[in-house]
Amino acid sequence: xxxxxxxxxxxxxxxxxxxxxxxxxxxxxxxxxxxxxxxxxxxxxxxxxxxxxxxxxxxxxxxxxxxxxxxxxxxxxxxxxxxxxxxxxxxxxxxxxxxxxxxxxxxxxxxxxxxxxxxxxxxxxxxxxxxxxxxxxxxxxxxxxxxxxxxxxxxxxxxxxxxxxxxxxxxxxxxxxxxxxxxxxxxxxxxxxxxxxxxxxxxxxxxxxxxxxxxxxxxxxxxxxxxxxxxxxxxxxxxxxxxxxxxxxxxxxxxxxxxxxxxxxxxxxxxxxxxxxxxxxxxxxxxxxxxxxxxxxxxxxxxxxxxxxx
Ligand code: VAH
Numbered sequence: 001x002x003x004x005x006x007x008x009x010x011x012x013x014x015x016x017x018x019x020x021x022x023x024x025x026x027x028x029x030x031x032x033x034x035x036x037x038x039x040x041x042x043x044x045x046x047x048x049x050x051x052x053x054x055x056x057x058x059x060x061x062x063x064x065x066x067x068x069x070x071x072x073x074x075x076x077x078x079x080x081x082x083x084x085x086x087x088x089x090x091x092x093x094x095x096x097x098x099x100x101x102x103x104x105x106x107x108x109x110x111x112x113x114x115x116x117x118x119x120x121x122x123x124x125x126x127x128x129x130x131x132x133x134x135x136x137x138x139x140x141x142x143x144x145x146x147x148x149x150x151x152x153x154x155x156x157x158x159x160x161x162x163x164x165x166x167x168x169x170x171x172x173x174x175x176x177x178x179x180x181x182x183x184x185x186x187x188x189x190x191x192x193x194x195x196x197x198x199x200x201x202x203x204x205x206x207x208x209x210x211x212x213x214x215x216x217x218x219x220x221x222x223x224x225x226x227x228x229x230x231x232x233x234x235x236x237x238x239x240x241x242x243x244x245x246x247x248x249x250x251x252x253x254x255x256x257x258x259x260x261x262x263x264x265x266x267x268x269x270x271x272x273x274x275x276x277x278x279x280x281x282x283x284x285x286x287x288x289x290x291x292x293x294x295x296x297x298x299x300x301x302x303x304x305x306x307x308x309x310x
Pocket of ligand 1: 163172175177
């Protein structure tokens with residue numbers, strides 16, 4: 001049985017569906033700070049309440065925690081102290097429950113765990129990590145904490161450094177890479193988009209189906225093959241706003257892109273890599289992305305158009 005925190009966020013919304021399909025709805029305990037309609041077991045949970053998290057994990061006799069509840073990079077920069085409380089307080093609570101109840105543990109890190117001093121192209125799995133955002137500090141600290149709980153207490157912690165994730169089910173909340181989701185919705189709505197990220201700003205990106213498959217693959221991987229744990233570089237696409245526009249124009253020639261750069265989010269984006277190296281994930285647990293930019297664009301445009309029709 002799997003307890004998911006942040007179950008109705010951008011990743012959680014689709015991960016819960018995938019886990020229900022794979023393991024059965026009754027084996028997935030969805031928790032979120034928001035009260036949301038859900039067909040399977042649901043508990044309202046603020047992850048800063050460690051006692052309640054423990055009670056839920058015990059009540060449903062879960063064997064795995066997938067901890068997704070967090071504030072993303074742009075929001076975290078607006079309220080850094082709150083971001084520390086939620087991102088680190090929630091993580092410590094979840095790790096403590098995993099330790100007490102001997103649970104397998106997943107939480108995502110991010111390309112945001114890298115900073116300006118990190119090599120920007122083909123960023124290695126093991127390299128300098130001096131992020132300059134609160135979100136990045138949370139992600140590096142989280143990686144170190146998860147490795148600590150593995151080495152010190154034997155908790156089976158595993159994680160990936162997610163790139164910007166693109167999806168059409170639930171919107172991302174306050175990320176720097178959100179432009180890469182907005183651009184598709186605006187393409188369908190207005191055949192145009194004004195990007196808050198400047199041209200030639202390269203960042204790693206991935207389509208949500210590849211991200212979800214990576215989580216399941218990592219969690220089901222043979223532990224004896226894992227040389228790393230928290231957290232694996234994984235990416236599918238390295239792109240700048242004009243690359244998304246060119247890809248959309250393949251299917252919608254009249255699409256127009258222009259720019260109105262947001263200095264705050266541009267500064268965050270500039271501190272992140274252009275393209276990270278996923279070799280370790282491929283070698284240690286067979287990671288392989290299946291969506292390139294054009295394949296993702298085709299699916300995103302079709303699925304959003306279909307949603308608008310409903
Ligand atoms: C963000 N989408 O923009 C998240 C993610 C790599 C980006 O961490 O904050």
